[in-house]
Amino acid sequence: MKRLEGKVALVTGAGSGIGRAVALRLAQEGARVFCVDLQAEPLEQTCESVLSSGGIALARRCDVSNEAEVRASVAAAAAAWGRLDHLSNMAGILRFDHFHEIALEDFRRVIEVNVYGTFLFCREAIPHLLKVGGNIVNTASTSSHAGLPWGGVYSSSKGAVLAMTRTIAVEYGRLGLRANSVSPGDIATPMSKGVKMPEGVDFSWMDRCKALAGPRPPEVVAGVVAMLASDDAAHINGEDIRIDGGTLS
Numbered sequence: 179m180k181r182l183e184g185k186v187a188l189v190t191g192a193g194s195g196i197g198r199a200v201a202l203r204l205a206q207e208g209a210r211v212f213c214v215d216l217q218a219e220p221l222e223q224t225c226e227s228v229l230s231s232g233g234i235a236l237a238r239r240c241d242v243s244n245e246a247e248v249r250a251s252v253a254a255a256a257a258a259w260g261r262l263d264h265l266s267n268m269a270g271i272l273r274f275d276h277f278h279e280i281a282l283e284d285f286r287r288v289i290e291v292n293v294y295g296t297f298l299f300c301r302e303a304i305p306h307l308l309k310v311g312g313n314i315v316n317t318a319s320t321s322s323h324a325g326l327p328w329g330g331v332y333s334s335s336k337g338a339v340l341a342m343t344r345t346i347a348v349e350y351g352r353l354g355l356r357a358n359s360v361s362p363g364d365i366a367t368p369m370s371k372g373v374k375m376p377e378g379v380d381f382s383w384m385d386r387c388k389a390l391a392g393p394r395p396p397e398v399v400a401g402v403v404a405m406l407a408s409d410d411a412a413h414i415n416g417e418d419i420r421i422d423g424g425t426l427s
């Protein structure tokens with residue numbers, strides 16, 4: 179079923195992991211996808227995958243924390259096919275630290291990418307989305323709902339994304355714009371595989387908290403994002419959907 183036929187979607191973080199899976203899934207559902215990421219080469223690979231599976235995509239390199247680049251990217255996306263129906267904010271960075279050792283510079287960079295990036299894309303996209311009754315899906319995290327040891331910087335940023343999304347939802351809902359978020363947990367992507375843990379930390383307890391066994395590829399998030407982007411979610415606004423297999427805690 180193609181639920182996004184005729185729609186135009188902008189996906190950030192489309193060069194890897196969840197963002198790439200979202201771009202591919204939205205294209206499979208019929209959307210033309212405008213893909214952005216900091217890394218030009220992986221981004222091109224995403225677009226090639228969309229094109230080779232019969233979809234339509236454009237790529238643009240953009241640092242989501244750079245106001246001028248975000249403004250230009252949203253304008254280019256809206257101009258490309260004359261409309262913008264959906265924004266998926268998937269770009270993000272993760273780091274783990276002992277809280278008492280967090281450097282201000284590290285805190286600042288995570289906030290710049292995860293919070294400013296989400297804010298800037300939402301701010302620039304909203305006027306376009308309002309014209310067509312469009313919608314936004316932001317990426318929060320399970321760490322925005324419960325404490326995540328060593329995740330002080332990251333969970334602070336994702337808590338802000340959750341609150342920002344709910345605010346947009348109630349501020350613009352009556353004008354026809356929906357905003358929701360997803361909260362993935364431990365999805366198998368370069369981010370979760372490559373993260374460096376601080377000295378002396380054993381993170382294996384996290385696996386023991388999982389209620390569902392089995393693989394958790396980025397596609398499990400992409401399917402939920404596609405649903406939220408579609409009219410199947412016409413009455414879902416200000417909601418956050420945890421995609422973490424449930425926990426035993």
Ligand SMILES: NC(=O)c1ccc[n+]([C@@H]2O[C@H](COP(=O)([O-])OP(=O)(O)OC[C@H]3O[C@@H](n4cnc5c(N)ncnc54)[C@H](O)[C@@H]3O)[C@@H](O)[C@H]2O)c1
Binds near residue numbers: 193240268361363368
């Ligand atoms: N993987 C998980 O378990 C998990 C859990 C919770 C939340 N998330 C969130 O899901 C989103 C996607 O994460 P992922 O696991 O696919 O990670 P990933 O590292 O595979 O992909 C993140 C993408 O964001 C891009 N990016 C980073 N900084 C950027 C910047 N300044 N400007 C533009 N692009 C930038 C990267 O180049 C990369 O392509 C993130 O927001 C992440 O915080 C992931």
